[in-house]
Amino acid sequence: MAKENTAPLKGTRDFLPEDVRRREHVLAVVRDVYGRYGFEPLETPAMERLETLLGKYGEEGDQLIFRVLHRGAELGRALDAVRARANGAAPESREEARAAFKRDELALADSALRYDLTVPLARVVAEHQARLPRFFKRYQIQPVWRADRPAAGRFREFYQCDVDIVGSRDLVCEVEVTSAVCEVLDRLGFDDYRVRLNHRGLLRGMIEAAGVPLEHEVSAITELDKLGKVSPDEVRASLVERGVSADAAARLLEVALVATDRRPDAQVLEALEDTLRSERGRAGVADLRQLLALAAHAPCGRRLRLDPSLARGLSYYTGPIFEIQVSDLAGSLGGGGRYDELVGMFLRQPVPAVGFSLGLERILVVMAERGMFPNLAASAQVMVLRLDERTTPEALRAAAELRKAGVRTELYPNIDKLGKQLQYADARAVKLAVFVGEREQAAGEVAVKVMATQEQHVVSSGALVETVRRLLGT
Amino acid sequence: MAKENTAPLKGTRDFLPEDVRRREHVLAVVRDVYGRYGFEPLETPAMERLETLLGKYGEEGDQLIFRVLHRGAELGRALDAVRARANGAAPESREEARAAFKRDELALADSALRYDLTVPLARVVAEHQARLPRFFKRYQIQPVWRADRPAAGRFREFYQCDVDIVGSRDLVCEVEVTSAVCEVLDRLGFDDYRVRLNHRGLLRGMIEAAGVPLEHEVSAITELDKLGKVSPDEVRASLVERGVSADAAARLLEVALVATDRRPDAQVLEALEDTLRSERGRAGVADLRQLLALAAHAPCGRRLRLDPSLARGLSYYTGPIFEIQVSDLAGSLGGGGRYDELVGMFLRQPVPAVGFSLGLERILVVMAERGMFPNLAASAQVMVLRLDERTTPEALRAAAELRKAGVRTELYPNIDKLGKQLQYADARAVKLAVFVGEREQAAGEVAVKVMATQEQHVVSSGALVETVRRLLGT
Numbered sequence: 001m002a003k004e005n006t007a008p009l010k011g012t013r014d015f016l017p018e019d020v021r022r023r024e025h026v027l028a029v030v031r032d033v034y035g036r037y038g039f040e041p042l043e044t045p046a047m048e049r050l051e052t053l054l055g056k057y058g059e060e061g062d063q064l065i066f067r068v069l070h071r072g073a074e075l076g077r078a079l080d081a082v083r084a085r086a087n088g089a090a091p092e093s094r095e096e097a098r099a100a101f102k103r104d105e106l107a108l109a110d111s112a113l114r115y116d117l118t119v120p121l122a123r124v125v126a127e128h129q130a131r132l133p134r135f136f137k138r139y140q141i142q143p144v145w146r147a148d149r150p151a152a153g154r155f156r157e158f159y160q161c162d163v164d165i166v167g168s169r170d171l172v173c174e175v176e177v178t179s180a181v182c183e184v185l186d187r188l189g190f191d192d193y194r195v196r197l198n199h200r201g202l203l204r205g206m207i208e209a210a211g212v213p214l215e216h217e218v219s220a221i222t223e224l225d226k227l228g229k230v231s232p233d234e235v236r237a238s239l240v241e242r243g244v245s246a247d248a249a250a251r252l253l254e255v256a257l258v259a260t261d262r263r264p265d266a267q268v269l270e271a272l273e274d275t276l277r278s279e280r281g282r283a284g285v286a287d288l289r290q291l292l293a294l295a296a297h298a299p300c301g302r303r304l305r306l307d308p309s310l311a312r313g314l315s316y317y318t319g320p321i322f323e324i325q326v327s328d329l330a331g332s333l334g335g336g337g338r339y340d341e342l343v344g345m346f347l348r349q350p351v352p353a354v355g356f357s358l359g360l361e362r363i364l365v366v367m368a369e370r371g372m373f374p375n376l377a378a379s380a381q382v383m384v385l386r387l388d389e390r391t392t393p394e395a396l397r398a399a400a401e402l403r404k405a406g407v408r409t410e411l412y413p414n415i416d417k418l419g420k421q422l423q424y425a426d427a428r429a430v431k432l433a434v435f436v437g438e439r440e441q442a443a444g445e446v447a448v449k450v451m452a453t454q455e456q457h458v459v460s461s462g463a464l465v466e467t468v469r470r471l472l473g474t
Numbered sequence: 475m476a477k478e479n480t481a482p483l484k485g486t487r488d489f490l491p492e493d494v495r496r497r498e499h500v501l502a503v504v505r506d507v508y509g510r511y512g513f514e515p516l517e518t519p520a521m522e523r524l525e526t527l528l529g530k531y532g533e534e535g536d537q538l539i540f541r542v543l544h545r546g547a548e549l550g551r552a553l554d555a556v557r558a559r560a561n562g563a564a565p566e567s568r569e570e571a572r573a574a575f576k577r578d579e580l581a582l583a584d585s586a587l588r589y590d591l592t593v594p595l596a597r598v599v600a601e602h603q604a605r606l607p608r609f610f611k612r613y614q615i616q617p618v619w620r621a622d623r624p625a626a627g628r629f630r631e632f633y634q635c636d637v638d639i640v641g642s643r644d645l646v647c648e649v650e651v652t653s654a655v656c657e658v659l660d661r662l663g664f665d666d667y668r669v670r671l672n673h674r675g676l677l678r679g680m681i682e683a684a685g686v687p688l689e690h691e692v693s694a695i696t697e698l699d700k701l702g703k704v705s706p707d708e709v710r711a712s713l714v715e716r717g718v719s720a721d722a723a724a725r726l727l728e729v730a731l732v733a734t735d736r737r738p739d740a741q742v743l744e745a746l747e748d749t750l751r752s753e754r755g756r757a758g759v760a761d762l763r764q765l766l767a768l769a770a771h772a773p774c775g776r777r778l779r780l781d782p783s784l785a786r787g788l789s790y791y792t793g794p795i796f797e798i799q800v801s802d803l804a805g806s807l808g809g810g811g812r813y814d815e816l817v818g819m820f821l822r823q824p825v826p827a828v829g830f831s832l833g834l835e836r837i838l839v840v841m842a843e844r845g846m847f848p849n850l851a852a853s854a855q856v857m858v859l860r861l862d863e864r865t866t867p868e869a870l871r872a873a874a875e876l877r878k879a880g881v882r883t884e885l886y887p888n889i890d891k892l893g894k895q896l897q898y899a900d901a902r903a904v905k906l907a908v909f910v911g912e913r914e915q916a917a918g919e920v921a922v923k924v925m926a927t928q929e930q931h932v933v934s935s936g937a938l939v940e941t942v943r944r945l946l947g948t
Contacts, residue, residue, distance in 0.1 A: 004526070020517050046520060047483050051478070052478070063545065068543065083560035111483055113542070172870070413609050
């Protein structure tokens with residue numbers, strides 16, 4: 001009989017204890033810092049109504065949504081509908097076949113797995129408005145699911161780690177979320193990152209000033225977003241391919257790359273302002289100026305760097321945008337921005353919001369590559385051995401006492417030879433082994449062995465906790 | 475335009491900050507206690523291969539599994555197959571129709587949402603055997619999904635909280651997992667619970683001794699499991715309905731209810747032993763005797779109480795079984811037992827295991843009803859107000875300093891009237907409001923207002939952290 005496939009599904013991972021400890025190390029810092037900023041935790045269900053998700057992530061996104069199949073009678077009815085259509089005429093064209101497929105797909109499921117944490121936030125804001133504070137500062141750390149083709153560092157199940165302020169248009173909110181993210185990175189030990197800063201209004205102004213027709217705005221932003229991954233020449237070529245004139249493409253790139261000459265941000269803004277003609281572009285410059293002035297008094301100040309080439313692919317941003325860059329990673333460690341027209345989508349009224357999403361998986365990758373994890377405690381510090389049945393009561397009592405004192409203690413579960421138990425204690429990397437033999441039992445004593453040095457202390461059982469604490473140095 | 479439905483899907487819940495804090499309060503205790511026992515965290519993906527899950531939870535369970543629909547070309551092929559079958563002859567009988575439905579259902583999905591945490595554990599043990607210690611002590615706290623009809627306290631998405639020791643047959647493991655669970659409940663403030671104890675071997679012995687034919691064992695266990703929810707007379711009637719003779723049913727109930735006469739556990743065991751004839755029954759009694767003797771030296775000892783009527787519905791238990799009972803809840807707060815033939819299912823070899831599953835949702839319900847939650851800190855302790863643009867730098871610096879000192883601090887995001895800001899600070903239940911007006915700015919000072927008493931302290935800005943700490947009493 002062939003062994004069943006027990007590997008986790010493509011694009012998903014099992015997190016063994018060491019993995020969980022590393023993830024928890026990062027998440028504990030995130031929760032602590034976000035808590036200090038007054039952000040509060042939110043959690044939403046893994047499944048959402050399909051209609052809540054469809055149409056929010058573009059055509060491509062819709063196809064990456066995992067849908068949950070109907071069951072029982074509902075599935076029966078859906079299958080009847082599929083079969084009834086099949087018994088009709090065969091589809092005449094590719095479009096008809098495509099439409100039939102979409103109709104059948106839609107009949108088979110009406111719920112789906114969460115694709116991001118922003119649409120659920122918008123749903124929660126609409127549903128629980130009366131219970132939420134006027135300024136809703138929430139963080140949310142939960143997995144999302146996308147049927148992407150798995151690749152290095154790209155998974156079908158991965159955690160998002162979002163922080164947002166809902167309800168204010170004030171630029172101080174940009175400074176707050178960015179500072180919170182910077183403090184997370186600082187605390188984790190990152191010391192070389194930059195937060196690239198741009199503004200959707202400024203991008204619009206640049207596009208207008210370069211003479212790129214507005215119907216090409218989305219293409220232009222998509223292409224600009226690739227700068228850094230592909231060369232300026234390639235971006236220029238792609239722009240032309242998408243229908244932008246060669247002149248306009250060249251002018252756009254020139255403006256976008258103005259920051260690479262390393263002038264101070266204020267000077268770059270001044271230079272840009274001179275080239276802009278539209279109200280929206282100038283308003284963007286004014287926002288950036290004010291944001292940088294505020295940031296000078298906040299933890300994010302020294303990390304921010306204006307970069308007019310930053311575009312961020314997502315179409316929903318309406319104001320400042322951000323992206324965290326480290327030298328040894330092509331992608332970013334996270335990004336965000338202001339999006340004043342998304343959170344209110346279910347309320348059908350604008351609800352201003354600004355947020356940041358940290359890329360947990362990437363942070364973990366970089367930290368592992370750079371050896372940034374502290375020595376994360378293996379689960380147990382002490383192993384209590386079991387020499388025989390008669391001394392097991394003493395072993396149980398020793399374990400209970402140590403645990404009560406907060407010492408992480410494993411009890412060896414079987415009665416094996418002492419050597420075998422010590423070998424296991426060694427493999428489990430505990431610092432101390434504790435055991436009670438017949439002699440110790442008779443004398444009311446307990447033996448404590450330091451695994452590293454093999455030195456052994458026999459103390460009265462009343463002194464166990466104190467001895468262990470001393471030897472652990474806690 | 476009708477407002478879109480923004481309620482969470484049937485049987486699922488949004489956890490707003492207060493909910494998350496209560497859940498986290500309980501889970502932090504669980505993690506801490508389990509950690510002290512040397513258990514390590516494991517996390518597995520939400521989606522599993524459908525074949526991994528099917529057939530593990532009985533026919534009824536299979537139907538409650540949420541399946542994840544195929545996408546794209548794969549779904550196209552599945553739909554083609556459905557249509558092709560539809561174009562053949564119509565099914566002739568109900569069985570044929572049922573088989574056709576099952577075949578179509580199976581064609582449409584090959585992955586599904588996790589249904590429990592035990593099958594994933596078995597899969598992980600098979601897949602990562604070489605990386606796991608000989609005794610794998612793991613806990614796992616993750617949501618599971620079941621397409622059950624939602625009811626009070628029954629959800630379609632809910633957390634399981636499992637702790638297991640894999641790899642040892644020693645009864646000290648039963649004592650360890652049960653003690654860990656008891657310490658969790660003790661720390662949460664439960665003081666009136668009992669852990670009911672029985673043994674599958676003893677149940678078998680009782681069934682034999684009562685003269686219930688072995689083919690009725692599963693029915694007998696299922697019916698016995700209802701004792702406490704329904705009366706002994708109803709259980710007797712159900713047993714007869716399921717084909718057990720009236721005599722045998724009466725004898726079985728008599729034995730099962732032997733513990734209700736409040737004799738000490740040891741005497742109950744003796745009485746039971748006298749009635750048992752089979753080797754397996756007597757071995758069960760011997761196990762229980764040894765388990766109770768070991769437990770006397772461990773934290774679970776004073777909570778355990780033998781109850782021969784305890785049956786636990788699940789069929790996979792092979793040794794001792796447990797269930798936590800509190801007076802004001804019909805169901806249990808959790809349960810567990812030894813199951814030596816399940817974890818090895820994918821390895822095709824027996825792997826002994828014993829574990830306990832805590833009912834997080836029920837624990838939360840009982841704690842809320844009894845008012846057992848401590849005053850869980852609202853997110854922020856201090857609100858820094860913003861009086862105008864000119865003094866915003868001081869506000870930002872005050873917030874940064876307080877956060878650096880570990881004080882949970884919210885910055886009021888807008889520039890509103892002072893009264894409005896104070897009102898909001900009050901509604902957010904912060905203890906202190908901090909602000910810098912023009913006068914304070916000029917003098918290098920900062921004002922700290924105690925919300926409860928309205929008393930106001932104006933101190934030099936260098937003394938802010940110290941003043942806030944003193945007023946917070948931290």
